[in-house]
Amino acid sequence: MRALVAAAVAVGWIVPSSAAPPAGAAACSGCHAASTRVATPVARLAGRDPADIVKAMREFREGARPATVMDRIAKGFTDEEVQAIAAWYAGKR
Amino acid sequence: MNRREFLNSALAASTAMFAPAVIGQAAPRVVVVGGGFAGASCARALRNAGPRIAVTLVEASATFTACPFSNAVIAGLRELSAQQFTYERLIADGISLVRATASAIDAQARQVTLADGTRLPYDRLVLAPGIDIRWDALPGYGESVAERMPHAWKAGEQTLLLRRQLESMEDGGLVVISAPANPFRCPPGPYERASLIAHYLKARKPRSKLIVLDAKDAFSKQRLFQNAWTELYAGLLEWIPLSKGGKVISVDAATNTLATDFGRHRAAVANVIPPQKAGRIAEAAGVADRSGWCPVDPASFESKLQPGIHVIGDAAIAGAMPKSAFAANAQAKVCAEAMAVLLNGGVPSAPKMINTCYSLVSPDYGISVAGVYRPADGQLTEVPGSGGVSPVDAPRATRALEAAMAEGWFRTITGEVFG
Incomplete structure (x- = not known):
């Protein structure tokens, strides 16, 4: 089955430009732009070391880091989801 | 080249815009109707999700006027031009x-018909029509009455009309806002508007009064708003809930009066925020149910009533997600990824989405x-x-930070979608 899916992607007429964003990442980019082109006072995540993002999210969830909305949002994500989102942002420029 | 040859080549070029010639399989075609936060975000996200997908955006206006922060325009804190964006980058x-305006959808033939009769074929269609006012829902109200009693619930001329009415009102006047029952676009919007108008009145027309007549007994961020009103606008702003006779049952444009079961309020400035429904094309496409809104699959935003048509943004019934620009943008990106997967014969994975809505109680007092x-x-x-909402006991520094974050969010989202 996996081979079949891989083959379908290989010959598929839609060639993804990059890996599809993991669950949640698309919504993070509502505030944290996925491109470094956008100028904003909100913390930049694009191109950031994933370990920084994972650490920050864990601290937000535990209330160990000052927050406005991120303490409330971090509680909605698992460690695995945060790791995937952090890796996705690391690849953005 | 003679005239006929020229016309033929021009025709071929214009056709090519809609259906790029591709050797081998034809590129899938997605048509997006509506260029607001939902539609424009989706069109753009589709370019990333499936670069071979031919994306057509149908939008009648050359300029998009954003609703978030338009309450600041009404209160004279911001110019409407700061709300306006074009489609050049798209x-x-x-x-x-x-x-153009989409006037009909044939879900069987998979075609969009434009107002001039042109037909656009699609493999998948996205409807992002936002809201329409239910003109028949409030006796006495209607399209022409809105020129006297503005709703200002679609940003643009209505926003400026309400601002001008406030500016020309004499000190000591009564401003009345009527807020509708759920669901409606931007749940905290009427209360942010009341706050910023109160801010304007306090500074410029301090003998005036503002009454909010509400068809509900509870609203978004209620405790935060009410605490801030006590702190900032005591004696100036009064909220009358449903159970105290707040529901407006009719309006009279001739006397600028709003009537409830308990009495009549003759206003110097009346802002009627009427009941709403999904934008008109949703009903024409058969994707709206009897509520006037559009039931969708929560993973793909495909209509539960018409296969091949996706509905995102304010028009959709998105469960616990509110009708906000932030939610529309998040749904648009999820929908784009899901369509790319579906067009490739796959099954979309379960999404996870966020919503964050900031409201300004005053220019440097934000809550979320x-x-x-x-x-x-x-x-x-x-x-x-x-x-959840901002802490009830947060210091003013936190409120100021949230006000700054609100501005930051607006810059990010509009940069992502239109920049």
């Missing part, structure tokens, strides 16, 4: 922009509500233990 991304959502039992549901 065109540069390879999106075909068709400046946030939520994290995922599909559960066929609808979008809040992830337990996440989300």
Whole structure:
């Protein structure tokens, strides 16, 4: 089955430009732009070391880091989801 | 080249815009109707999700006027031009922009018909029509009455009309806002508007009064708003809930009066925020149910009533997700990814979405509500233990920071979608 899916992607007429964003990442980019082109006072995540993002999210969830909305949002994500989102942002420029 | 040859080549070129010639399989075609936060975000996200997808955006206006922060325009804190964006960058991304109104959808033939009769074929269709006012829902109200008693619930001329009415009102005048029952676009919007108008009155016309007549007994961020009103606008702003006779049952444009079961309020300035429904094309396409809104699959935003048509943004019934620009943008990106997967014969994975809505109680006093959502039992549901509103006991420094974050969010989202 996996081979079949891989083959379908290989010959598929839609060639993804990059890996599809993991669950949640698309919504993070509502505030944290996925491109470094956008100028904003909100913390930049694009191109950031994933370990920084994972650490920050864990601290937000535990209330160990000052927050406005991120303490409330971090509680909605698992460690695995945060790791995937952090890796996705690391690849953005 | 003679005239006929020229016309033929021009025709071929214009056709090519809608259906790029591709050797081998034809590129899939997605048509997006509506160029607001939902539609424009989706068109742009589709360029990333499936670069071979031919994306056409149907939008009648050359300029988009954003609703978030338009309450600041009403209160004279911001110019309308700061709310306006064009589609140039979307065109540069390879999106075909068709400046037209979609008048009909044939879900069987998979075609959009434009007002001039042109037909656009599609493999998948996205409807992002936002809201329409239910003109027949409030006796005495109607399209022409809105020129006297503005709703200002679609940003643009209505926003400026309400601002001018406030500016020309004499000190000591009565301003009345009527807020509708749920669901409606931007749940905290009427209360942010009341706050910023109160801010304007306090500074410029301090003998005036503002009454909010509400068809509900509870509203978004209620405790935060009410605490701030006591702190900032005591004696100036009064909220009358449903149970105290707040529901407006009719209006009279001739006397600028709003009537409830308990009495009549003759206003110097009347802002009627009427009941709403999904934008008109949703009904024409058969994707709206009897509520006037559009039921959708929570993972793909495909209509539950018409296969091949996706509905995103304010028009959709998105479970616990509110009708906000932030939610529209998040749904648009999820929908784009899901369509790319579906067009490739796959099954979309379960999404996770966020909403964050900031409201300004005064220019340097911001409050927020946030939520994290995922599909559960066929609808979008809040992830337990996440989300919520700003702390009730936060210091003013936090409120100022949230006001700055609100501005930051607006810059990010409009930069992402239109920049």
